[in-house]
Amino acid sequence: MTQGKAALRWAGRVCGWVLTLAATFTGLLAVTFFIGRKVPIDPVLAVLGDHASASAYAAVRAQMGLDQPLPVQFVLYVRDVLHGNLGTSLLTSNPVRDDILRVFPATLELATLATLIGILVGVPLGVVAATRHNRAIDHVARFVGLIGSSMPVFWLGLMGLLLFYAKLHWVAGPGRIDPAYDGMVDTRTGSLLIDAVLAGDWDVFRNAMAHILLPACILGYYSVAYLSRMTRAFMLEQLSQEYIVTARVKGVSERGVVWRHAFGNIAVPLLTIVALAYSNLLEGSVLTEIVFSWPGIGSYLTGALMNADMSAVLGSTLTIGALFILINLATDMLYRVFDPRVRA
Amino acid sequence: MKLAFGAALLRSTTLACALATTLVAFQPAQAGTPKDMLVMATMLDEFSTLDPGEVYELMPEEYVANTYDRLVRVDLADPSHFKGDVAQSWTVSTNGLTYTFKLRPGLKFHSGNPLTADDVAWSIQRCVLLDKGAAAVLQGIGLTTANVKDNVRKIDDETVSITTDHVYSPTFVLNVLGAWPASVVDRKLLEQHQQNNDFGNAWLRTHEAGSGIFKLVKWTANDSLILQRDDAHADPALLKRIVLKHVPETAGQRLLIENGDADIARNLGDNDIDALAKSGKAKSMAVPQATVLYLGLNVKNPDLAKPEVQQAIKWLIDYQGIQDHIAKHTYKVHQTFLPEGFLGAIDDNPYHPDVAKAKALLAKAGLPNGFKVTMDVRNGYPFSDIAQAIQANLAQAGIQVELIPGDNKQTLAKYRARKHDIYIGEWSADYIDPHSNAQGFAWNPDNSDNSPYKMLAWRNGWNIPQLTKETDAALAEPSAQRRAQLYEIMQKQMLANSPFVIMFQRVSEVTMRPGVSGIEVGPINDLVSYRHLTKK
Numbered sequence: 020m021t022q023g024k025a026a027l028r029w030a031g032r033v034c035g036w037v038l039t040l041a042a043t044f045t046g047l048l049a050v051t052f053f054i055g056r057k058v059p060i061d062p063v064l065a066v067l068g069d070h071a072s073a074s075a076y077a078a079v080r081a082q083m084g085l086d087q088p089l090p091v092q093f094v095l096y097v098r099d100v101l102h103g104n105l106g107t108s109l110l111t112s113n114p115v116r117d118d119i120l121r122v123f124p125a126t127l128e129l130a131t132l133a134t135l136i137g138i139l140v141g142v143p144l145g146v147v148a149a150t151r152h153n154r155a156i157d158h159v160a161r162f163v164g165l166i167g168s169s170m171p172v173f174w175l176g177l178m179g180l181l182l183f184y185a186k187l188h189w190v191a192g193p194g195r196i197d198p199a200y201d202g203m204v205d206t207r208t209g210s211l212l213i214d215a216v217l218a219g220d221w222d223v224f225r226n227a228m229a230h231i232l233l234p235a236c237i238l239g240y241y242s243v244a245y246l247s248r249m250t251r252a253f254m255l256e257q258l259s260q261e262y263i264v265t266a267r268v269k270g271v272s273e274r275g276v277v278w279r280h281a282f283g284n285i286a287v288p289l290l291t292i293v294a295l296a297y298s299n300l301l302e303g304s305v306l307t308e309i310v311f312s313w314p315g316i317g318s319y320l321t322g323a324l325m326n327a328d329m330s331a332v333l334g335s336t337l338t339i340g341a342l343f344i345l346i347n348l349a350t351d352m353l354y355r356v357f358d359p360r361v362r363a
Numbered sequence: 364m365k366l367a368f369g370a371a372l373l374r375s376t377t378l379a380c381a382l383a384t385t386l387v388a389f390q391p392a393q394a395g396t397p398k399d400m401l402v403m404a405t406m407l408d409e410f411s412t413l414d415p416g417e418v419y420e421l422m423p424e425e426y427v428a429n430t431y432d433r434l435v436r437v438d439l440a441d442p443s444h445f446k447g448d449v450a451q452s453w454t455v456s457t458n459g460l461t462y463t464f465k466l467r468p469g470l471k472f473h474s475g476n477p478l479t480a481d482d483v484a485w486s487i488q489r490c491v492l493l494d495k496g497a498a499a500v501l502q503g504i505g506l507t508t509a510n511v512k513d514n515v516r517k518i519d520d521e522t523v524s525i526t527t528d529h530v531y532s533p534t535f536v537l538n539v540l541g542a543w544p545a546s547v548v549d550r551k552l553l554e555q556h557q558q559n560n561d562f563g564n565a566w567l568r569t570h571e572a573g574s575g576i577f578k579l580v581k582w583t584a585n586d587s588l589i590l591q592r593d594d595a596h597a598d599p600a601l602l603k604r605i606v607l608k609h610v611p612e613t614a615g616q617r618l619l620i621e622n623g624d625a626d627i628a629r630n631l632g633d634n635d636i637d638a639l640a641k642s643g644k645a646k647s648m649a650v651p652q653a654t655v656l657y658l659g660l661n662v663k664n665p666d667l668a669k670p671e672v673q674q675a676i677k678w679l680i681d682y683q684g685i686q687d688h689i690a691k692h693t694y695k696v697h698q699t700f701l702p703e704g705f706l707g708a709i710d711d712n713p714y715h716p717d718v719a720k721a722k723a724l725l726a727k728a729g730l731p732n733g734f735k736v737t738m739d740v741r742n743g744y745p746f747s748d749i750a751q752a753i754q755a756n757l758a759q760a761g762i763q764v765e766l767i768p769g770d771n772k773q774t775l776a777k778y779r780a781r782k783h784d785i786y787i788g789e790w791s792a793d794y795i796d797p798h799s800n801a802q803g804f805a806w807n808p809d810n811s812d813n814s815p816y817k818m819l820a821w822r823n824g825w826n827i828p829q830l831t832k833e834t835d836a837a838l839a840e841p842s843a844q845r846r847a848q849l850y851e852i853m854q855k856q857m858l859a860n861s862p863f864v865i866m867f868q869r870v871s872e873v874t875m876r877p878g879v880s881g882i883e884v885g886p887i888n889d890l891v892s893y894r895h896l897t898k899k
Binding site for chain 1: 396400498581586608612776
């Protein structure tokens with residue numbers, strides 16, 4: 020009986036997720052599609068250029084389906100998407116799906132490394148700042164947070180290149196890998212670091228690492244700033260609660276108070292913040308990708324937007340939207356692990 | 364207690380420090396580029412296809428020029444002469460309509476397939492029948508989807524004949540046949556990859572089927588393009604491998620050059636060029652390009668239709684000031700429609716800022732206090748900067764210009780629909796024959812809204828039956844000398860009276876590290892050759 024109820028509850032939850040997912044996707048698809056079709060940019064010019072004849076123009080317009088009424092275009096697009104066909108990019112002549120499979124791992128690799136840096140540095144910094152409230156380390160943490168939130172990533176990236184690449188020669192320059200190593204390992208996962216390890220090619224690994232470190236650190240710095248600020252705020256709130264005083268009165272060690280009691284209680288909101296920071300890095304690192312010539316989804320989407328390549332824009336937006344939804348879903352599930360109230 | 368916490372903190376910090384240490388530990392595995400490989404930092408965002416029958420942008424034309432052969436190529440030293448590429452010799456029939464080309468024997472494609480007259484004829488037919496942007500070039504000699512199979516024919520395995528619809532100047536016909544749309548593609552290979560009678564277009568968009576000095580190794584859109592020397596070529600290139608690397612930021616290109624990670628940079632800004640020249644880390648070569656930057660004044664606007672207003676605008680712009688302060692290395696003042704280096708080009712730049720003269724002209728036009736007008740400006744350098752400077756220049760005589768910024772294709776779509784007042788833009792020649800620009804600026808056979816010809820004169824509503832006749836006459840003129848004279852006359856007429864304010868000619872700056880030499884850069888990217896490129 021109890022098992023049956025639990026199964027029903029799970030089935031309800033899964034149905035809810037699926038419905039939310041479907042509604043979000045449909046909304047995303049419709050909004051992106053109609054905005055894309057209404058912008059006053061002529062995608063035919065992107066294909067033919069300025070010198071083409073009127074007959075060539077009309078033929079390509081018909082070939083792209085732009086002579087059809089808008090609702091018909093939308094229905095045809097949805098049908099293709101449901102068949103896994105995101106269309107062909109005007110800019111690369113490749114299927115959009117193939118392009119995304121190529122560029123997305125580059126962004127994923129960069130954003131994941133940056134988020135790791137953010138968590139490893141930002142969270143302890145926030146905790147220390149809160150436990151040493153208004154002392155030197157707290158001021159340092161706040162300063163780091165302030166600079167991180169106010170400094171343009173574009174400028175910081177260029178300065179980073181100038182110092183660590185051009186002057187100190189600690190890291191490699193723009194791009195994912197030196198041309199001499201390009202294509203030396205087979206693409207299996209799309210992540211150069213992982214593919215190099217799988218191939219056992221340590222020269223390629225070292226070169227790829229030398230290229231990714233600086234952009235990852237620059238993006239990671241923004242994560243550090245954001246995560247340390249939020250962790251500090253959450254911790255300050257928790258450390259002023261009565262249960263913390265009680266714990267101290269009961270003789271719990273300071274380490275236990277901070278990490279088990281206070282930090283344990285901020286883990287859930289922190290999870291949301293980390294998920295948000297990760298999602299933002301996955302779609303919001305356009306400028307970093309441009310400065311570092313990083314062939315990721317941010318620069319792919321920007322290029323597509325600038326050239327009215329609507330299939331690529333729609334495909335990328337759907338991918339990023341799907342990612343947001345999946346990360347939110349994963350966070351919801353992790354809530355159940357960390358928060359006993361949700362489990363109940 | 365604090366000690367225990369401190370230990371935990373220490374662990375985290377150690378981890379972070381370890382991460383930072385890797386920054387130092389993973390130093391670049393290699394400094395500089397390998398000896399037999401040349402890395403060129405450039406912008407590859409124009410590449411949307413690799414098919415010569417579809418390509419129309421500048422950098423892709425350069426790629427085609429180095430991976431495919433064609434019948435003839437223009438001689439950069441003397442644009443009125445041509446060198447055979449796959450053609451050994453050619454003749455023109457007595458009626459001036461049929462060109463017969465004899466091919467060199469023993470030519471081969473990169474695939475190993477023999478290159479025959481059948482491939483040459485099929486390639487030209489294919490481009491016209493595909494009817495993409497590139498076909499417009501071949502349509503210039505009267506090749507249409509209806510007649511191309513009859514007019515471009517294989518005579519035998521080593522002979523091809525091409526018949527034009529009218530008598531054209533031979534230099535014009537050879538310029539058209541020497542342009543990238545006439546590149547010879549491997550018919551046998553493309554037919555293996557044909558889908559739905561597309562002439563292998565879908566496959567060729569991302570592959571290569573040529574016989575040029577380099578073959579394509581790998582193209583990663585918006586990232587890199589790798590070319591490998593074809594060792595079997597009759598006249599092979601000097602360098603083994605060339606990598607074109609997409610570096611969208613000019614500052615990034617400069618850093619790569621300074622650090623030796625790129626050998627050539629193609630898109631440096633004025634400051635970067637000056638700084639590199641001063642440090643001695645690189646040298647630059649400036650080559651005027653067949654691209655002019657101009658204002659199009661739409662004569663559908665009654666104010667802009669007045670010749671005095673058109674003249675006044677020309678007398679208000681500070682051409683030299685704009686070049687010095689906005690486009691020092693990348694543009695040069697040029698006021699006629701034929702760029703420097705073209706047959707018949709003249710070096711007349713009569714206009715300079717003269718506010719008093721401009722005000723007098725406006726008063727004569729009945730607009731002593733100026734008027735209001737809009738200007739469509741595409742985003743980005745140099746258009747926004749130049750448009751703002753022009754806005755300030757014209758304000759001196761009371762002409763109030765409202766700038767309407769937009770994406771390139773957005774402003775272009777408005778321009779092609781004749782819905783603009785003033786448009787600032789560029790016109791690039793497809794081949795270095797004067798007709799490419801004369802057709803753009805001085806040819807409008809049908810000024811109706813439904814005209815099939817939407818060249819620049821039409822876009823600005825400029826009805827010019829007489830000038831159109833002159834353009835056609837110059838196109839048919841067989842004597843190069845007489846032809847040059849005809850274009851000179853037309854340019855002078857248009858300098859005095861036209862709704863085009865031609866201001867600048869683009870200059871290509873190729874920045875090279877010491878030891879790099881041999882790149883041949885022509886006025887169009889289709890005439891850039893990597894054949895003699897080498898580095899020490």
